[in-house]
Amino acid sequence: MKRFFCLILIFALSAGCAHQQQASTKEGEVLELDWLIPLHTPQPPKDKALKIIEEKTNTKLRLIWVPDSTKEERINTTLAGGSMPKIITLPNLEDSAVVNALRSGMFWEIGPYLKDYPNLKHLDKTILKNISVDGKVYGIYRERPLARQGVVIRKDWLDNLGLDMPETADDIYQIAKAFTKQDPDQNGKDDTIGLADRNDLTFGAFKTLASYFGAPNEWGTAQDGSLFPDFKSGAYKETMKYMKRFYDEGLMNRDFAVTSKTQQQELFIQGKAGIYIGAMSDAMNLRDQGLGLNSDFQIDIINRIKGPDGREHTWALGGHGGMFAISKSSVKTEEEVKKILAFFDRIAEEDLNNLMLYGIEGVHYEKKGDDGYFRKQENYHLWETEIQPLNQLIGVNKQSLKSAEDPLRAKNERLEEDNRSIAVLNPAEPLYSAVQTARGTELKKIIDDAAFQFILGEIDEKGFDQAVGKWEKQGGGEMIRELNEDRQHQK
Structure with a gap:
């Protein structure tokens, strides 16, 4: 009994007090984990931060990095081959090969164990439902913003015309009209339009506008409880009519149906359009590139727009980018499953979560106050090579620090969180067809x-x-x- 309490004390001192009861490895025993994971950067990370993760979790990580462009092919080949790493990243839960693998018992069901871990027991129930298969949870979700859509707008143009930020769908129309007709950049030329849009009804303007009009998110629920597609709703058709008005009156780019995202953003960056409806997180890049061309370039973002019924809605994503699943062919015992879950619980702690997001304090960033941070720009290249790839290891994303150097980024983070309270969920997200x-x-x-x-x-x-x-x-x-x-x- 004394030895047991000593072991608990040793683990608490080395890895933090919040998860001591979850340390199921014996003193000196290293948990070896091979993990297939996508790579979104040119090169895998250097070892500096990875060594810290290994030391604090008492693990030896063998990360099998797969280029993002070939990840689905590699994952499907791995699933078909039968020989799998202990942990496999499954980014696309709608892939038929992935669904079949989950249903056939190739991965451990972990739902019943989550309650035993101080961090994992607080996983978001909505997101857990969204990643479930036949009502069962087979992995740790890769957390993403649940609802990130909003309106990005040229604030300097609003100021030039004496206009306020939009509050309603009609305000957006009126501002688009003013941006098209009233020379918002004050260059004396008729060379601006209101809205820049693209050939994507989901991540372009259309779906976000449809949510303002009260349309369902992909699927709606009828009074009898049955599902129906969003395009059978009256709100969907009202959105089509609303956008047709923009098109007919020349308030948007005429070639939007064949415009790429890059071309759409160029219209905004180059000062040809003043409204961009989509992910608010795009605002920082739009701002930075816009300032490179025009020192007067100012933008603002807003998430809450009232529809014709006076209510505020925005559509939600699944809140995840797939999940991390534990292979039954490589992990044979329940004891090892619990050790792996203890590892995921540990990396959800604030210190390691911050490490994988922001880097090493004093090297990649500095703290400001209790919850603020700013990047050390002179070491940004180190963050890109040592930290950025490790973002892909994050399941629970606490984002405990907020940007103290960029008010726009801080506002985006705040509005994304606020969107959760007005988010319209897709009731078919966890369903299979x-x-x-x-x-x-x-x-x-x-x-x-x-x-x-x-x-x-x-x-x-x-x-x-x-x-x-x-x-x-x-x-x-x-x-x-x-x-x-x-x-x-x-x-």
Whole structure:
């Protein structure tokens, strides 16, 4: 008994007091973990920070870095081959090979264990539901902002015209009209438009505007509890009409249906458009590039926009970028599963979470006050090579420090958190449809094409309804049936 308490004390001193009861490794025993993980940077990280993680978690990490461009192929090959690392990153939970692997018992179900860990027991229930398969949790989610959409706008243009930040969907229209007609950059030329948009109805302006109008997020729930696609809602059609008004009046780029994200952002950066609707986190890059061309370039962001009903909504993502799953073929015992979960619980502690996000204090960043930080710009290249790749190891993302050097970044972080209270969830996020997995992209194109055609004036509402009928006949009706059946199965 005395030896037991000594071991607990040793672990607490080396790894923090919040997780001492979770240290299931014996004194001196190193947990060896091989882990397949995507690489979003040109090179894997140098060892400096990685060694700190290993020391504080008593592990030996063998990270199998896979370039982001080939990750899905590598993951599918690994799943098919049968020989897997202990931990595998599964970024796309809609991939049929991934779904089949999870359903076939290739990974440990960890849901029942989470309550035993001081950090993991607080995992967000909404996100856990979103990553579940048949109601079971098979991994630690890779946390992402649940709802990040909003409006990025040229603040200097608003000031030049004596306008306030928008509060309603109609305000956005009126500002777009003023930006198009009233020379907001005061150069004496008719060379500006209101809205810059692109060929993406999801991450461009359309879906965010639709959420302001009260549209469901991908799928809605009828009064009888059944699911229906968002484009069958009245709010979806009202959004199409709203955007058609922008197009007809020349308040947006005429070629938006074939405009890429890069081209859309260039319109904003170059001072040709003053409104950008999408991820608010894009604002910092837009600001930095805009200032490189124009020292008067000022922007602001807002997340809460009232729709016609006076209510505020924004659509939510799943809150995750996939998950980390524990392989049954490589991890044979429940005891080792618990050790791996203790590792994930430990790296969710503030010290290691901060390390993987911001780096080493005094080297990559400095603290300001209790919860502020600013990067050491002279060592930014070190952050890129030593820390940035380690972002991919983060499951629970506490973001305990806030930017003290960039008010816009700090505001974005605050508004993303505020969005959670007005977020519209996708009720079909945790559900499975074979048709959706196999042909979802193909079927989505039918509706997207029709929506673009409506906005461009090539078809009317009747033509859009005909496209919906085509979607139903070519597999959409079966998708609805499968999702509703899976929903009933999971109740």
